[in-house]
Amino acid sequence: MRVVSWNVNGLRACANKGFLQWLGTSRADIVGVQEVRARVEDLPEGVRQPRGWNSTFVAGVRRGYSGVGLFSREPPDKVDTSLGVRRFDDEARVQLARFGKLLVANVYFPNGHGKDRDNSRVPYKLSFYRRLFKLLACETSLGGRVIVMGDFNTAHREIDLARPKENVDNSGFRPEERRELDRWLKLGWVDTFRHFETRAGHYSWWSNRAGSRERNVGWRIDYVLASAAALPFVRGAFISPKVMGSDHCPVGIDVDDAIVE
Numbered sequence: 001m002r003v004v005s006w007n008v009n010g011l012r013a014c015a016n017k018g019f020l021q022w023l024g025t026s027r028a029d030i031v032g033v034q035e036v037r038a039r040v041e042d043l044p045e046g047v048r049q050p051r052g053w054n055s056t057f058v059a060g061v062r063r064g065y066s067g068v069g070l071f072s073r074e075p076p077d078k079v080d081t082s083l084g085v086r087r088f089d090d091e092a093r094v095q096l097a098r099f100g101k102l103l104v105a106n107v108y109f110p111n112g113h114g115k116d117r118d119n120s121r122v123p124y125k126l127s128f129y130r131r132l133f134k135l136l137a138c139e140t141s142l143g144g145r146v147i148v149m150g151d152f153n154t155a156h157r158e159i160d161l162a163r164p165k166e167n168v169d170n171s172g173f174r175p176e177e178r179r180e181l182d183r184w185l186k187l188g189w190v191d192t193f194r195h196f197e198t199r200a201g202h203y204s205w206w207s208n209r210a211g212s213r214e215r216n217v218g219w220r221i222d223y224v225l226a227s228a229a230a231l232p233f234v235r236g237a238f239i240s241p242k243v244m245g246s247d248h249c250p251v252g253i254d255v256d257d258a259i260v261e
Contacts, residue, residue: 001259002027003104004252005149005222007034007205008245011069015047017245023050028252029073032095032106034151036067060092067092068150070106074099083131087124094132100260102230103139107132107150112171119171125153129180133187139227140188145259146227148189151205151248153221156181156191159200160220172221189225192237192253202239205248216241222251233259 004026008014011033023031039059040048049055050071057069058081070079076097082089095106110128114120132148139146154177158164167173185191193202203218212218226234233256240250 001029001255001257002252003030003032003147003149003224003255004028004250005032005034005106005151005224006243006246006250007108007151007222007248009035009247010038011036011043011047012038014245015044019245020046020050022243022245022250023053023071026250028071030097030099030104031071032104032149033069033071034067034093034106034108036069037064038067039063056095056097058092058095061090065091066108068095068106068108070095070097070104072097072099076104083128083135085131088128088131093128101145102260103136103144103146105132105136105146105148105150107148107152109151109153111153112174112177119169119174122171122174122176125171126176126180129184133184136227140229143229144227145230145233147230147253147255148225149223149251151221152181152223154178154181155219155221156185160203162203162217162219172219184225188228190228190231192224192226192231192234193220193239193251195226195231195234196237203241204239204251208247213241213247222248224251224253226253230255230259 040057053071054075060066078098080096093108110125112122112125155161204222206213206218236254
């Protein structure tokens with residue numbers, strides 16, 4: 001199985017830039033997209049229900065903002081979209097999809113920037129992280145196989161962004177955000193990409209400023225985390241920087257089919 005995550009930065013816009021063509025050649029079995037920024041009825045039919053795929057979406061209260069969607073070759077047994085906290089659920093950032101013994105969390109983590117590009121939303125972001133962690137702990141404490149994929153909006157270590165010193169005070173690389181991701185990893189979650197690749201220069205998001213992507217001045221803020229019980233099934237992890245259509249690129253993992261059995 002191949003599981004892929006992509007912040008599409010507007011699914012309708014990404015569709016105009018080749019999303020469906022990419023989907024058809026991705027060799028993926030499960031694809032989670034973040035920042036859909038559309039209600040399901042506003043999506044073109046071919047995007048809403050591509051041939052050969054099951055799909056499900058959740059949109060927030062505020063139109064044109066946030067939202068996540070899941071495409072899968074086989075229908076999930078169940079999909080939950082609530083963290084049980086209204087201020088989080090109103091922004092439609094989570095899908096928890098069950099495929100047999102595998103739980104896939106497709107998540108669009110908040111960034112910490114406020115309306116004035118300050119760091120005023122960092123407390124909200126950290127509260128979201130902790131609420132999701134607590135919810136998933138009910139599964140992982142029982143030995144559940146869980147994959148958390150999405151735009152985490154945090155670069156974990158200096159190796160994960162091109163200019164760490166210039167960004168230490170900015171949301172996405174602030175110490176308290178990095179410590180929260182540290183906490184996840186210390187308590188058993190595994191960053192699958194770093195499990196296989198320890199070198200620098202691998203990023204999943206680039207600013208729209210001219211030349212940032214071409215010069216690879218980016219951030220690795222999109223992850224696939226595996227629980228301790230899921231990790232033995234993971235056979236590889238990847239980032240696909242050559243895939244265009246968004247300011248992010250797809251990231252993913254290859255796993256044994258037996259992970260769902």
